[in-house]
Amino acid sequence: MSEARPQPTPLIDTRKQPEPELRPQALAGERYTSRDFMEREWERLWRRVWQIGCLESEISRPGDYVTHEIGRESLVFVRDEAGEIRGWHNVCHHRGNRLVQDEGGRTGAFVCPYHGWVWGRNGELQKVQDPEDFPGGDPCGRLRLTPVRVDSWAGFVWFHLDPDAGPLQDFLDPVAREIDTYQMQRMIRTHWITLESDCNWKVVQDNFCESYHIPTVHPALKYFLDDHHASTQFDLYPNGHTRMLMVGGRGSARVENEEMTLRAFRDELAFWELDAEDFRGCSHEIREALQRQKRRLGPGKGLDFSRYVDGQLTDHYHYTIFPNLAFSMKPDGCIFLRPNPHPTDPEKCLFDVWYFTLFPEGVDEYPARSMAELVRRDDAVPHQRGKLGEIFLGGGIDEDASVFISQQKGLRSLAWKGASLSRQERRVQYSHQVIDEYLEGRR
Numbered sequence: 001m002s003e004a005r006p007q008p009t010p011l012i013d014t015r016k017q018p019e020p021e022l023r024p025q026a027l028a029g030e031r032y033t034s035r036d037f038m039e040r041e042w043e044r045l046w047r048r049v050w051q052i053g054c055l056e057s058e059i060s061r062p063g064d065y066v067t068h069e070i071g072r073e074s075l076v077f078v079r080d081e082a083g084e085i086r087g088w089h090n091v092c093h094h095r096g097n098r099l100v101q102d103e104g105g106r107t108g109a110f111v112c113p114y115h116g117w118v119w120g121r122n123g124e125l126q127k128v129q130d131p132e133d134f135p136g137g138d139p140c141g142r143l144r145l146t147p148v149r150v151d152s153w154a155g156f157v158w159f160h161l162d163p164d165a166g167p168l169q170d171f172l173d174p175v176a177r178e179i180d181t182y183q184m185q186r187m188i189r190t191h192w193i194t195l196e197s198d199c200n201w202k203v204v205q206d207n208f209c210e211s212y213h214i215p216t217v218h219p220a221l222k223y224f225l226d227d228h229h230a231s232t233q234f235d236l237y238p239n240g241h242t243r244m245l246m247v248g249g250r251g252s253a254r255v256e257n258e259e260m261t262l263r264a265f266r267d268e269l270a271f272w273e274l275d276a277e278d279f280r281g282c283s284h285e286i287r288e289a290l291q292r293q294k295r296r297l298g299p300g301k302g303l304d305f306s307r308y309v310d311g312q313l314t315d316h317y318h319y320t321i322f323p324n325l326a327f328s329m330k331p332d333g334c335i336f337l338r339p340n341p342h343p344t345d346p347e348k349c350l351f352d353v354w355y356f357t358l359f360p361e362g363v364d365e366y367p368a369r370s371m372a373e374l375v376r377r378d379d380a381v382p383h384q385r386g387k388l389g390e391i392f393l394g395g396g397i398d399e400d401a402s403v404f405i406s407q408q409k410g411l412r413s414l415a416w417k418g419a420s421l422s423r424q425e426r427r428v429q430y431s432h433q434v435i436d437e438y439l440e441g442r443r
């Protein structure tokens, strides 16, 4: 996809990236079903990658804390007195009880519910019952919670379970630079859903690594975007992250009925003071017209598009961060999708869905992306938990979710001998290749 006209702030590099060498990938069933494979992932993958622990905004004041589970491990993130973010393993060093049992809150210190040991926000043991009764003397001031490496980026608190890991920014390269184009720090989470799902975490991630399913799973999307692989750019980055740039602002080449495309864009065109009827017979011109109009009228609507290339105003910029984040960026919001592994069952995962909205200057109410509802800047967002199918995820993501469980069933069948991947599914192929490189100790 080329950007023909000169760009005001060419911060993002949309050029096709060099392709790494890809090896055939069978996607054997054991990757999705076996406990042994899950254990190897825990030892060699999850302990070796940077992951999101929580949002910085969740722990904005001293004493705010959040717990986060990854696999069988529980972690606590807390803002200390100096305003620094700290991370601890959520384990009391008296007899091993899980120290913090709730999802978050604010506290001056953490009190273990078993024998009442009190741990400070700086991780230091502050108070115990009967300190004189310990053979080595009072343990206070001598014991500390086990720290977890933390860092911040894009409004998220990131953690790494290996204290000797390389820097977060190196791990995220070059995706971090591209996402910095957007204003993630100003975005507010407007939906927060976690669903226990009867499928391996990679079933979910695979789905968000390919667009080959769009015509069948999302039949209405063809009127909004050009989903054909020939006009879509797929990039595979050295660290295992990927990008997909898919043309929006026009219908798919598969669409013969222009009327449907005009109907699909009617509201958006009207919002930008354009009339769909003017594009009858030339609907392929909607994309450029929208780009021009957004630049012209954006500032008056509280939206500054000067930092974006034209494609970012209409197209679908979709990323994965290895191993389990998938997100789709727009100047006014984004969707983050994260399937986390289940603590014990390889055929289950915990699927997080977060919508973020960038409220235009002076606007407190705004339509959330893909949820077709108005969200308000100051609304408290509850954490909704349930099982897959119980909570609405937005029409598009619900369509994706409708295939997860049935695919898991197929992958555990005796008849499953391996995948036949198309070239346009090579982000799936590459992700599994990188997983294997971690499991084999080559990364």
Ligand code: FES
Residues within 6 Å of the ligand: 092, 093, 094, 095, 096, 097, 112, 113, 114, 115, 116, 117
């Ligand atoms: S295990 Fe925490 S106080 Fe005993």
Ligand SMILES: [Fe+2]
Residues within 6 Å of the ligand: 207, 213, 214, 217, 218, 396, 400
């Ligand atoms: Fe999809």
